[in-house]
Structures are given as structure tokens and as C-alpha cells.
Amino acid sequence: MKNTIAIVMGGYSSEVAISLQSGAVVYKHLNKDHYRVFRVHILPDRWVALDAEANEYPIDKNDFSFIINKEKITVDCVFNAIHGAPGENGALLAYFDLINIPHSSAPFYQMALTFNKRDTLSVVRQYGVPTATSVYLNQGDPIDEVAIIEKVGLPCFVKPNNAGSSFGISKVAKMEELLTAIEHAYKEDNEILIESFLNGTEVSVGVIEYKGEVVVLPITEIVSENDFFDYEAKYLGKSQEITPARLSKTQEENVRALAKRVYEILNMSGFSRSEYIFVNDVPHFLEMNTVPGMTEASILPQQANEYGISLSELFANAIEQALQKTTQN
Structure with missing residues (x-):
């Protein structure tokens, strides 16, 4: 019997449009022969499940179920594609924990912590991780x-x-x-x-759980046409994203080791993409993104592809990891 998967998307922040793009790509690439897949649009005034024709069905927040043609559909696992509130800040994930639905992201506390840039920096500095002043x-x-x-x-x-x-x-x-x-x-x-301001090469490093192991993906070098890696550079083509990054062996070793260490310091699981700037050969941690973009052109999918993981494998792995943890608990 197929597991029923809900891809949550939308949310309450300025990143709604980007989240909807990510959710659509996850929906496209999840294998429908293995999973029964629905998109769930999280809106400020309502939560609705969408069928293949984008018809809307209200979500019962008591158990996150919905009814289609008199069939009550319950969800076995949630794929979190919400950038910003309430998916990336942990709020929605705490709700899923309360009603015992596994999800693709880290536990709600880790999500809340890493969404708060100031608190994240305060934690990693205690472990000697270099950061900006x-x-x-x-x-x-x-x-x-x-x-x-x-x-x-x-x-x-x-x-x-x-x-x-x-x-x-x-x-x-x-x-x-x-x-x-x-x-x-x-x-x-x-x-x-x-x-x-840190003057040096900027890189983005994806770290994920893949088949039960913490994996550091190939590194992406960010070369922005603008003053920094802003919205235009990220989403409107105003940057080069070079994977694998043009780093020395020392730089690559240093940032790979630090990225894995930061992931473990913060007790992360699931997806992460962190930004670093090199000062000489020393990578300085900027921030961690725990719901990175999931479109075909997004950085983490680019890195996964370079590693040899297709989008279908990347998304299915996140679901299987979540279901496996639930079984173990």
C-alpha cells in the first residue's frame, strides 16, 4: 500500500512564491508509483489540499486529514517545502509532532534555532566557529x-x-x-x-542525511553580479553558481569539515544549506538555511546532481528517512 505524502507549501512570509515553486518541483519528481502525493497550500486564512487538477479540499487541523469524494485521507509523512514562516521557523513542525506525523525537516527546535540568525551565531561561536563581527x-x-x-x-x-x-x-x-x-x-x-563585511570567496555548502549518513555535498561558489548575493542574484539570474567551487585543496577540506561540524553542533537532520565566506583559507559561517530552494535550478539540487543524486532520489530519501525514524521511535 502506498504511503500518502503531503507536500506543504506557501506559508505566511515574503517567500511564498518561491515556496510554491519548490513545492511544485517536489510534486513533479516524487514517484507516483511509490507514493500517493498531494500538495497542501498553507495560507493565512485556510489550509487546503490540492488534487492533480488543483481542486481544493479543506484540511481538518485536528488530524491534518481531508476528504475527497467521501474518502477521508490521512497523511503518512509531510514534505516541508515552506520557506520562512511557519515551515522553516519550526511552528508548523511542532504541530506535526503533536499529532504524530513525521516530516522531512529537522525537529522543530532545531528549525526555530537556525531560522534565528542571531541565536544560531551565538551557539556556533561557543564552539569556536569563525563568524563575522x-x-x-x-x-x-x-x-x-x-x-x-x-x-x-x-x-x-x-x-x-x-x-x-x-x-x-x-x-x-x-x-x-x-x-x-x-x-x-x-x-x-x-x-x-x-x-x-568579509572580503573573500563565498560558497554554499549543502549537508544532508542520505541513507542514514551525514553527507556533505559538492560545494557551490557564488559569484554575484550585484554587491552581494541578494534576491536578484539568487532568483533572477544575476549570479554565477559554480559547482564544484574553484577552491584550493586546503580551502575545500576546511569548509567541508566545518560544514559537517556545524550541522552536528546544531543537532541537525534533514536538509541544510549553509553559507560561508573565506578569509584567506579560513571559512567563516554566515547562516544556515534548513528549507533550501528545491527547483531544478536551485543550489542544493545542483549539488545533489553533482554528487549523483537525482531529484526523485533526493526527495524520496527525505521521506524514507523520516518514516524510518518514526518506525525506530
Whole structure:
């Protein structure tokens, strides 16, 4: 009998459109001979399951079931394709834990932790992981521009704390630009961080659980046509994503070892894609993305393909890993 899989997509953040693209690709590549697959659109005002013709069926939140042609359909496993809230910040995953439905992501606490850039940096620094120098602000805090620039230097980056896809990020070259950048970041989140500029090669490293093992995928070098790896660079073709990255043997060894270590420090499971910038041969950790893009052109699928894992295998493995953990528990 086929397991019933729900691909959750959409969500409540600025990343809705990207999530819908990722969810559509997962739906396309999951083997329908092995799984009974439905997309579930998570909207602020309703949750609906979609059949192959995109007809909508309301979700019963008591047990995440829905009814099609008088058949009550219950879900055996959830594939999480929600970038941002409530899928990437752990909220929806805590709900699935409460109703005992396995899912493709890490446990809800790890998801919440890694979605919070400031908290993630605080944890990994305790383990000696190199990072940029940073200042944290909450909306309403007094802003001492001189003190901030004295600490982080110029240029610097201003980022929302809980947001993805580079929404709300600005690169600040002059002190006069700082307040505008802070206001821009506060449109995405009421917590922000301001980080020193690291001048070096930027790479993205996928680390996943594959067939029960932690696997570091081939590394991608990011070469942005813009000032940094912003939304245009990520999604509108304004960058080169070179896999495998053009690194020295020392650089590659260093970042592969650190990426695996960070994954284990944070007690991760499932998917992750982390960003690093080299200062000389030393990779500096920027952030971790636990629901990376899953389109054919996205970085982690590119890396998996280079490793020899097709999209169908990548997505099915995530489901089988989740189901296996449930069986073991």
C-alpha cells in the first residue's frame, strides 16, 4: 500500500512564491508509483489540499486529514517545502509532532534555532566557529551609529534576523546609509543584525542525511553580479553558481569539515544549506538555511546532481528517512 505524502507549501512570509515553486518541483519528481502525493497550500486564512487538477479540499487541523469524494485521507509523512514562516521557523513542525506525523525537516527546535540568525551565531561561536563581527538590535532600541560602525566597520551588512531569500538585506558603504538600511530591515522583522563585511570567496555548502549518513555535498561558489548575493542574484539570474567551487585543496577540506561540524553542533537532520565566506583559507559561517530552494535550478539540487543524486532520489530519501525514524521511535 502506498504511503500518502503531503507536500506543504506557501506559508505566511515574503517567500511564498518561491515556496510554491519548490513545492511544485517536489510534486513533479516524487514517484507516483511509490507514493500517493498531494500538495497542501498553507495560507493565512485556510489550509487546503490540492488534487492533480488543483481542486481544493479543506484540511481538518485536528488530524491534518481531508476528504475527497467521501474518502477521508490521512497523511503518512509531510514534505516541508515552506520557506520562512511557519515551515522553516519550526511552528508548523511542532504541530506535526503533536499529532504524530513525521516530516522531512529537522525537529522543530532545531528549525526555530537556525531560522534565528542571531541565536544560531551565538551557539556556533561557543564552539569556536569563525563568524563575522556583529551587532544586534531590536526595534525601538536606541541606535548609536558611531558605535555600530566602530565595531563592525564599513562596508557592513544589515539583515533581518528572521527572514530568508535575502529579503530586507542591505550593504552599507557609508555611515549616512545606515539608518535607511536599518529601517528597510525592520520592514521584514523587528529584530536585526548588523555584520562586518568579509572580503573573500563565498560558497554554499549543502549537508544532508542520505541513507542514514551525514553527507556533505559538492560545494557551490557564488559569484554575484550585484554587491552581494541578494534576491536578484539568487532568483533572477544575476549570479554565477559554480559547482564544484574553484577552491584550493586546503580551502575545500576546511569548509567541508566545518560544514559537517556545524550541522552536528546544531543537532541537525534533514536538509541544510549553509553559507560561508573565506578569509584567506579560513571559512567563516554566515547562516544556515534548513528549507533550501528545491527547483531544478536551485543550489542544493545542483549539488545533489553533482554528487549523483537525482531529484526523485533526493526527495524520496527525505521521506524514507523520516518514516524510518518514526518506525525506530
